[in-house]
Amino acid sequence: MRSKLIFTGCLVLVLGTALQVLSLGWLGWSADFVLIALLAFGPRARFKEFILFLLIGAAVLSWRPGVSYEILLVAGVPLFFFAVEKIFPWHVWINFIISLILGTVVFYLLLGQQMIFLEWAVLLKVLFLNLLWGSALFIFLGRKFAPRGERMFV
Amino acid sequence: MRLNVLLPIALAVLSLILIFNFPTASKFQRALSLGAGGEADYATKLRIENDALRAELALLQSIKDRLPVANAKFQTALVYSRYPFNFKKEFVINAGANSGVAPGAAILISGGGAESLFVGRVKDVYETTAVVQTIFDAGAQTAVRVGNSGVEALLKGGNEPTVILIPKEAVIQAGDPVYVVEAGAPLGIAVGSIGELKFSSDQFFKEATLRLSYDLPAIEVVNVELK
Numbered sequence: 001m002r003s004k005l006i007f008t009g010c011l012v013l014v015l016g017t018a019l020q021v022l023s024l025g026w027l028g029w030s031a032d033f034v035l036i037a038l039l040a041f042g043p044r045a046r047f048k049e050f051i052l053f054l055l056i057g058a059a060v061l062s063w064r065p066g067v068s069y070e071i072l073l074v075a076g077v078p079l080f081f082f083a084v085e086k087i088f089p090w091h092v093w094i095n096f097i098i099s100l101i102l103g104t105v106v107f108y109l110l111l112g113q114q115m116i117f118l119e120w121a122v123l124l125k126v127l128f129l130n131l132l133w134g135s136a137l138f139i140f141l142g143r144k145f146a147p148r149g150e151r152m153f154v
Numbered sequence: 155m156r157l158n159v160l161l162p163i164a165l166a167v168l169s170l171i172l173i174f175n176f177p178t179a180s181k182f183q184r185a186l187s188l189g190a191g192g193e194a195d196y197a198t199k200l201r202i203e204n205d206a207l208r209a210e211l212a213l214l215q216s217i218k219d220r221l222p223v224a225n226a227k228f229q230t231a232l233v234y235s236r237y238p239f240n241f242k243k244e245f246v247i248n249a250g251a252n253s254g255v256a257p258g259a260a261i262l263i264s265g266g267g268a269e270s271l272f273v274g275r276v277k278d279v280y281e282t283t284a285v286v287q288t289i290f291d292a293g294a295q296t297a298v299r300v301g302n303s304g305v306e307a308l309l310k311g312g313n314e315p316t317v318i319l320i321p322k323e324a325v326i327q328a329g330d331p332v333y334v335v336e337a338g339a340p341l342g343i344a345v346g347s348i349g350e351l352k353f354s355s356d357q358f359f360k361e362a363t364l365r366l367s368y369d370l371p372a373i374e375v376v377n378v379e380l381k
Contacts, residue, residue: 001159001161001162002158003161006161006165007161010165017238020238020239021236021238024236024238024239024371025236025371026371028290028313029240029313030239030240032239032240048162049162052162052165052166052169055165055166055169055170055173056165058169059168059169059170059172059173060172061238062172062173063235063236063237063238063246064235064246064278064285065246065280065283067173070237070239071173108240111239111241112241115240115241115292118292119240119241119292122240122241122313123240126240
């Protein structure tokens with residue numbers, strides 16, 4: 001395992017949790033900072049590192065006794081896309097954007113389908129902010145941890 | 155052993171401890187949410203008291219001949235942690251089955267005096283904690299009455315709770331108190347007051363925004379009804 005990546009992951013996940021909790025308090029809604037951070041680590045982390053990030057993400061978001069359905073989704077959705085991304089035929093950048101959009105949609109579909117129809121305006125704002133946060137993280141992690149010779153964009 | 159090996163193992167163990175010992179993680183979230191809400195100021199307390207008194211007056215005028223017997227018992231509880239995702243507005247309190255809390259119990263906040271406002275109901279109960287669904291939750295619905303004439307309506311939860319299904323002919327106005335009349339909840343507990351009134355989209359009813367004198371993130375202490 002790579003210490004620098006793990007240290008960066010911890011910082012990003014703690015920062016993501018802080019942003020998520022604070023914006024829920026201030027705005028009443030929030031981007032999915034932790035979920036997107038976990039998706040963004042997918043292309044850069046090895047399996048064991050990724051499992052560690054999932055555990056940390058679940059731990060910092062844990063809000064009620066036991067393991068809640070939402071926490072399982074936060075860990076399960078990125079794990080699914082971590083596996084699926086490997087078989088996507090496109091460039092890593094496009095794979096990530098597809099994972100980010102599909103990941104957000106799948107997360108809310110599994111969280112409560114009726115919310116997508118009732119609160120679609122909020123969901124669009126969430127998706128937009130997720131894209132911004134995810135892109136920023138992807139570029140940052142790509143510069144620091146991409147394999148040598150990999151072109152970040154097509 | 156090298157740092158590359160020790161650090162991941164330590165973090166994995168710490169994560170597992172946090173997942174299965176959630177109050178530790180909750181303290182972290184709580185510390186963050188404290189910064190977001192801050193404490194209710196004196197003016198907020200006065201507004202809560204005012205809303206509650208108006209609701210009480212309206213209730214007494216509408217059911218003079220059969221006043222409710224105030225026999226409900228309450229216990230003070232602290233807000234532990236809050237739901238960290240969109241759409242649901244729930245929080246966890248540090249009182250559970252051990253304290254006599256049961257599902258459906260009313261959750262009130264106090265302005266400092268005897269007056270209280272209804273903020274939600276207990277959804278799930280654990281040994282020492284309970285999950286509360288607030289009126290800000292999109293899935294919350296509560297039967298209410300409005301104003302001195304006791305017009306029946308439904309409080310629909312959401313980021314901005316609304317009072318819906320108000321009969322079209324009902325004479326109510328902005329500022330009228332809204333209070334809970336649901337079975338199992340203490341009768342006549344105030345929720346807030348009527349804000350902006352308008353006709354529903356199908357024109358069969360009126361609906362109104364709910365004017366509230368507090369912010370959900372600012373709630374740190376609640377009173378939970380004991381069954």
